[in-house]
Amino acid sequence: MSAEKAPAQPPAPAPSIRARVRAEMTDEIKRVALEHLARDGSALSLRAVSRDMGMVSSAIYRYFPSRDELLTALIIDAYNSLGDAADAADGEVDRRDAYAARWFTVGHTIRRWALAHPAEYALIYGSPIPGYKAPEETIVPATRAIATLARVVAEAEAAGRLRTPQGADATVPTENADYAAELRVVAASLGFAEDSWVVERFLGAVTHLFGAVNFELFGRLNNVVNERSEWFDRQLRELAASMGLSPRR
Amino acid sequence: MSAEKAPAQPPAPAPSIRARVRAEMTDEIKRVALEHLARDGSALSLRAVSRDMGMVSSAIYRYFPSRDELLTALIIDAYNSLGDAADAADGEVDRRDAYAARWFTVGHTIRRWALAHPAEYALIYGSPIPGYKAPEETIVPATRAIATLARVVAEAEAAGRLRTPQGADATVPTENADYAAELRVVAASLGFAEDSWVVERFLGAVTHLFGAVNFELFGRLNNVVNERSEWFDRQLRELAASMGLSPRR
DNA sequence: CACTGTCAAGAGCACTGCTCTCGTTTGTGT
DNA sequence: ACACAAACGAGAGCAGTGCTCTTGACAGTG
DSSP states (O other): OOOTTOOOOTTOOOOOHHHHHHHHHHHHHHHHHHHHHHHHTTOOOHHHHHHHTTOOHHHHTTTOSSHHHHHHHHHHHHHHHHHHHHHHHHHHSOTTSOHHHHHHHHHHHHHHHHHHOHHHHHHHHSSOOTTOOOOGGGHHHHTHHHHHHHHHHHHHHHTTOBOOOOGGGSOOOOSOHHHHHHHHHHHHHHTOOTTOTHHHHHHHHHHHHHHHHHHHHTTTTTTTOOOHHHHHHHHHHHHHHHTTBOOOO | OOOOSOOOOSSOOOOOHHHHHHHHHHHHHHHHHHHHHHHHTTOOOHHHHHHHTTOOHHHHTTTOSSHHHHHHHHHHHHHHHHHHHHHHHHHHSOTTSOHHHHHHHHHHHHHHHHHHOHHHHHHHHSSOOTTOOOOGGGHHHHTHHHHHHHHHHHHHHHTTOBOOOOGGGSOOOOSOHHHHHHHHHHHHHHTOOTTOTHHHHHHHHHHHHHHHHHHHHTTTTTTTOOOHHHHHHHHHHHHHHHTTBOOOO
């Protein structure tokens, strides 16, 4: 693959001028492509990008072997951008605050990132692009934001700060052994306790959270809910409650 | 109560042979276009459709003035197909059953319709198509499936069969007056009681439900949950509980 | 019979992703 | 210092796209 930026020669750490120009060009192409993406939606034209850069279309292929590879690069960048935003937001919450505060902060950050980067959001959380097949290199960055959310809840659980639901509030355990096994695998990979009751609700909460962002961003809330921030906040609140995260007081 | 599929052609005038052939052609184009949509995703090529029909591409324009108009027709058909499926499923539930049974039936029907018609589902619940702007004629059919879900919950509420949440389970009322007003409008349009507490949870449930279908259909559950039917059923169960719909026994 | 509207066909325009070839530029090993 | 290979931008070209316009054939109606 592209291992340019790896000068494995100890005495020659000099990033050759050519390699630097190449990196700048690659970034510039991605930057212009993002502008086009924001303007024209997922219909990304290599020729239009090249025109904006004063190049001929074939020159783009020196940097990205195909339109799909460009899309892959943009997708990975988008996942990482969202992941960075989520991590940064979580990191800035005062650790003396309740875990619920971190949940709200990260949740709102994800929504705000989506509103600020609608094209990138649609790229990674919208319907699949027609001819495009996501390569494996995208799956790790894809999990970052969700992993951040999971960390908050898992740490709350580990700290014994989750109110375990009782009685009618509690979920009936599944009778499907395969499904139960899957939940255990998910619990392990996300850092929850073994057989944690909260894993399933966390998956539901993530589904709900991204469903809400989808609804807002794709216009499904038009003429229904205009106080979107309030609406989203209250959805987050319900989800926190469903996981036993004490609400802010 | 939204109008059903009103076949409201005022009087039936002479269905001239020409008009009949034209209608058949229109249907055939939509049929072939759907096949292509199912195969190639949202990249729909008029020329490919025309080739499949043994026509020249320009002939398509006798029936649809543009690609967008064809898409609009397909989108409306898709919304109505989903709406029909939801209504039919709801209609077949024995009315002596609990309202929860209707909720599960309609919910699972929506999911099954999406799995059976992934291309149509992506068309109506995926990210917006690049150059396409949905005309107003799509917004009424768009609400049908949601209206069906709402009817179930609203009728349960009217029958006094919703367990009103108490204490920690209850949602704190919003302090945002605009948002509260919006909720009242939604309540009125979906048939809920005025100031009904369940409206907000219903909106959340719909968000969650379609978020779950999105996750499954767009591959976000890959390598995470494979027992999708069980997973979805348990999500529906949580949603029913959150709205006070007694679970099946 | 003549008229009128509908139809399929074809040529053409501007656009797309992508390939290939052509000289030129640049970095590096000898 | 020189030579060679890799990298580069430009351009032509291919097959595909949505869409427009013109042309000639046909059908239904006066």
